[in-house]
Structures are given as C-alpha cells and as structure tokens.
Amino acid sequence: MQMHDKKHSLTLIFAAFISGLCSIIYELLIATTASYFLGDSVKFFSLTIGIYMASMGVGTLMSKYIEHRLLLRFVQIELILALLGGLSIPILYFSYAYTDLFMVCYVFFTIVIGILIGLEIPFLTRLMDRYVELNVTIANILSFDYFGALIATMAFPFILLPLMGVYQSSLLFGFVNMSIGFAVLWVFHDEIGVRAAWLKRITIALSVFLGGMMLCSHHFLQHWDQSLYEDRIVFSDQSQYQRIILTKDRDDIRLYLDGNLQFSSIDEYRYHEALVHIPFAVRLMPMRRVLLLGAGDGLAVRELLRYAEIEEIIVVDLDAKMVHVGMNNPYVTSLNQRSLHSKKVRIVNADAFGFLQENQQLFDLIIADLPDPNNNGLARLYSKQFYQLMKKNLGAGGMMVTQATSPYFAPQAYWSIAKTVQAAGFVHMYPYHAHVPSFGEWGFVLASQEKLKKDYPKFDVTTRYVDKTNFAKFFVFDKDTLVEDVEVNQLDKPIVLDYYLSGWEYYR
Numbered sequence: 001m002q003m004h005d006k007k008h009s010l011t012l013i014f015a016a017f018i019s020g021l022c023s024i025i026y027e028l029l030i031a032t033t034a035s036y037f038l039g040d041s042v043k044f045f046s047l048t049i050g051i052y053m054a055s056m057g058v059g060t061l062m063s064k065y066i067e068h069r070l071l072l073r074f075v076q077i078e079l080i081l082a083l084l085g086g087l088s089i090p091i092l093y094f095s096y097a098y099t100d101l102f103m104v105c106y107v108f109f110t111i112v113i114g115i116l117i118g119l120e121i122p123f124l125t126r127l128m129d130r131y132v133e134l135n136v137t138i139a140n141i142l143s144f145d146y147f148g149a150l151i152a153t154m155a156f157p158f159i160l161l162p163l164m165g166v167y168q169s170s171l172l173f174g175f176v177n178m179s180i181g182f183a184v185l186w187v188f189h190d191e192i193g194v195r196a197a198w199l200k201r202i203t204i205a206l207s208v209f210l211g212g213m214m215l216c217s218h219h220f221l222q223h224w225d226q227s228l229y230e231d232r233i234v235f236s237d238q239s240q241y242q243r244i245i246l247t248k249d250r251d252d253i254r255l256y257l258d259g260n261l262q263f264s265s266i267d268e269y270r271y272h273e274a275l276v277h278i279p280f281a282v283r284l285m286p287m288r289r290v291l292l293l294g295a296g297d298g299l300a301v302r303e304l305l306r307y308a309e310i311e312e313i314i315v316v317d318l319d320a321k322m323v324h325v326g327m328n329n330p331y332v333t334s335l336n337q338r339s340l341h342s343k344k345v346r347i348v349n350a351d352a353f354g355f356l357q358e359n360q361q362l363f364d365l366i367i368a369d370l371p372d373p374n375n376n377g378l379a380r381l382y383s384k385q386f387y388q389l390m391k392k393n394l395g396a397g398g399m400m401v402t403q404a405t406s407p408y409f410a411p412q413a414y415w416s417i418a419k420t421v422q423a424a425g426f427v428h429m430y431p432y433h434a435h436v437p438s439f440g441e442w443g444f445v446l447a448s449q450e451k452l453k454k455d456y457p458k459f460d461v462t463t464r465y466v467d468k469t470n471f472a473k474f475f476v477f478d479k480d481t482l483v484e485d486v487e488v489n490q491l492d493k494p495i496v497l498d499y500y501l502s503g504w505e506y507y508r
Contacts, residue, residue: 025085
C-alpha cells in the first residue's frame with residue numbers, strides 16, 4: 001500500500017473507531033435521560049435499544065440507494081449526526097421542563113440518530129474497499145467500530161456520568177463526532193472537490209457552536225434545575241448515581257434526589273421519629289448495634305444517637321457524594337446536628353445488597369431508609385431475597401424496619417412490600433404509617449422473629465410527634481388504603497416497580 005493510500009485508510013479506520021464510540025454513547029445518554037425523568041430504567045433501556053437497532057437497520061438499507069459522491073455524503077451525515085447527537089440531551093432536558101413533548105423528542109432522536117449511525121458502516125466499508133481487499137476492509141472497519149463501542153461502555157458509568165453528567169457528555173461527544181468531519185475533509189480534500197471548503201467552514205462553525213454550548217452548560221443547567229423547583233436552589237451536584245439538589249424557602253430546606261423529594265426540614269422529624277422511635281418503643285432488649293441502609297443525610301442517625309444504649313451505628317450508603325453532603329453541607333448539618341461525625345458512627349460506601357451478603361457481624365436493629373422503588377436498581381432492595389438477607393444479619397431478638405412508600409398514593413406497592421417482608425420468613429410483621437405533610441400518608445413495615453411489645457410501648461426519649469398517646473393509631477389503616485391482591489416482589493420479577501409507577505402515575 002502506498003503512503004498516500006495508507007493515510008486515507010488510517011483516516012477511515014479512525015472514523016470507524018469514533019463512530020463506534022459515539023453511537024453507543026448516544027444510545028446510553030438517551031436511555032439514561034428517559035429513565036431519569038420517567039423512571040423504569042429497564043423499560044426505557046429496552047425501548048431505546050430496540051428502536052435504535054431497528055433504525056440502524058433502516059439506515060443500512062437506505063445506504064444502498066446512495067451511490068455517488070460517497071465521501072461528500074459521508075461528511076454531511078457525520079456533521080448532521082454530530083449536531084443531533086450533541087444537542088439531543090439539551091433538547092430532551094428542555095422538552096421535559098417546558099413542554100409536553102418529551103416522548104415525541106425521545107422517539108425522534110432515537111430513530112433519526114439510529115438511522116444516521118446505520119448509514120456509517122456501509123459507507124465506510126465501501127470507501128475502505130478502495131484501498132484493501134474486502135475481507136480486510138470488513139475486519140478493520142468492524143473491529144475498530146466494536147473497540148470504540150467497548151471504550152464507550154467502560155467510560156460512560158465510570159468517567160462520563162460521575163464527572164460530567166448526561167447533559168455535558170452529550171455536547172462533548174457531539175464535538176468528538178465532529179472530529180470525523182475534520183479528519184475526512186482535510187485528508188480527502190482534493191477528492192471531495194470544491195464543496196470541501198464550505199464544509200470545512202460549516203464544521204468549524206458547528207464545533208464553535210457546540211463548544212459554546214458546553215461553556216454555557218453550567219448556566220443552563222442552573223436555570224433548568226430552577227425551573228423544576230418552586231424554591232431557590234442552594235446546592236446541586238451530580239454523582240455517579242443521582243442528581244442531588246437542595247432548595248431553600250425561608251426556613252424550609254428540601255433535599256431532592258433525581259427530582260424526588262427526600263425530606264422537608266419543616267416536617268422531616270415526623271418521618272424520622274416514626275422510622276426510629278416506633279421500633280425502639282416496642283423493642284424486647286437493648287439495641288447495641290444498629291445498621292442503617294441508606295440515610296446518608298444523617299437525619300435518622302440524629303434520632304438514633306439519642307439512645308445511650310447504642311454502641312455502634314453502621315451507615316451503608318452507595319453514594320459517597322450524598323454522604324459528603326450529609327457530613328459537610330451547612331444546611332444539612334444544621335438539621336442532622338453533625339450526627340455523621342459521631343464516634344459511634346461508621347460510614348460504609350457500598351451497595352446495601354452486597355453489604356448484607358458479605359457482612360459477618362449480627363445487628364440488633366436494621367433500618368432500611370432507602371429511596372422509593374422507582375427503578376429496577378432500587379426495586380431489588382425491596383425484594384424477598386433482600387429481606388431474607390436482612391433477617392440473616394439480625395441477632396436473636398433483633399428487628400428490621402423499612403420505609404415502604406405511601407399506602408395512600410401507592411397502596412399496591414406498600415402492601416406488596418409488607419407481603420414480601422412476611423414471605424422472607426419473618427414470623428411477626430407490623431405494618432404502620434405516619435402523616436408527613438410534605439409527603440402525605442407514609443408507610444413503614446416493622447418485622448421480627450419474636451412478638452414485640454406493640455400494646456405496651458415505652459419511650460425513653462422525648463419526642464415531638466410519636467408518643468404513647470397516639471401510638472396505636474399508627475397501626476390502623478383506613479379502608480381505602482387496604483389492598484389484599486398483591487404479589488411478592490422477587491429479584492427476577494420486580495412487581496413492586498409496576499405497582500409503584502402505576503400508583504404514583506396520577507400524582508407526578
């Protein structure tokens with residue numbers, strides 16, 4: 001192969017690598033954004049993959065009808081793809097915040113980007129065939145395309161999402177995609193002809209535009225975030241797992257994770273007193289060792305530290321950034337009274353499921369203060385297998401309690417969780433609920449192997465909400481919140497997700 005041909009061949013291989021890199025990233029970004037906003041990650045990843053692959057097939061089929069000026073058409077396709085791919089997430093963000101067209105935009109970008117990507121490989125194969133034999137051409141193009149896809153799938157969860165988030169990653173890879181246009185235009189300038197000059201100017205202009213969008217992304221995200229919340233945002237951050245937002249209105253501090261309210265400082269004490277003090281009021285023995293799953297905000301820890309009998313509290317929270325907020329953000333530390341800095345507290349950044357599988361020391365009380373089961377990753381933490389692990393990690397006379405979403409807004413989800421706890425092998429199960437104005441009626445499930453002192457509660461600390469006088473009412477459910485015909489939530493059949501999404505559908 002001549003040096004001239006080798007240069008052209010390497011440029012096309014570079015294009016195949018970048019093509020594979022960007023194609024997977026666009027797919028992951030679109031699916032992740034849809035699941036962030038609408039929940040049910042399995043549904044949206046499945047839909048995205050299916051529509052995307054079918055659209056790629058359409059693009060591949062269309063390629064056979066394009067026979068002339070292949071280099072020119074290829075550059076034009078790459079420029080359009082870079083622009084649409086780069087702007088896909090900003091436009092999806094805009095459509096979600098300001099219009100009712102999110103699903104229309106989601107389908108449009110998935111189909112159009114899929115078609116454009118489907119055109120790439122046939123074009124590259126036909127262009128590469130000029131320089132090497134067909135079998136070598138196919139091997140080179142596909143291997144570098146697949147290798148680019150591998151790099152993308154590794155980079156997305158470990159680098160792009162935690163460091164840049166989906167919005168900035170979309171713009172960055174639109175810019176990366178644009179590099180194909182630069183490379184082909186400069187190397188194949190003479191072959192493309194007179195149109196190469198104006199295509200270069202368009203490529204530069206689009207690159208400047210995407211670069212400007214990246215520089216302004218922080219300002220836009222601040223404005224976009226604020227459009228979704230009634231109160232002023234005083235803190236925002238994107239972790240590897242979720243978007244963390246704190247808002248403030250006068251004395252009301254609110255925490256949101258991926259747009260879902262976690263607490264309001266005005267009434268969070270009601271939730272955390274019900275979560276912590278009701279189990280303690282009916283305990284059969286001193287609670288020396290307590291395991292908290294979730295609760296990185298430190299508010300449940302604050303309540304636990306009021307009991308002198310507790311010797312150790314293990315807080316297991318997957319998100320180190322959330323724990324950092326609980327330990328260092330002045331708005332949050334003023335609420336949790338710097339509870340996470342207590343010498344009794346040990347922080348473990350790990351998956352709750354994995355921690356329970358590997359743990360060797362037994363606990364007297366396990367509290368699951370986890371986000372609602374609004375996606376498959378969280379639904380597994382409300383499964384029969386998860387509660388069986390909790391039971392395995394309890395010592396003799398130990399108890400577990402889990403928050404269990406609203407028995408009013410999502411009664412099927414609530415009673416499915418209660419039934420799942422019972423199916424995990426707990427002999428005694430005590431469903432209860434509390435009224436938290438920011439959330440409405442909120443449910444919990446308490447369970448143990450021995451009968452608890454529910455009829456003789458004992459409060460060793462002073463409380464603002466729960467006490468002996470109103471204790472019995474927490475275990476009484478109104479008729480319109482009772483549901484019997486529900487299934488047990490299993491790892492391989494996360495039915496609680498369907499119950500949850502259908503229950504909350506009308507209250508979003």
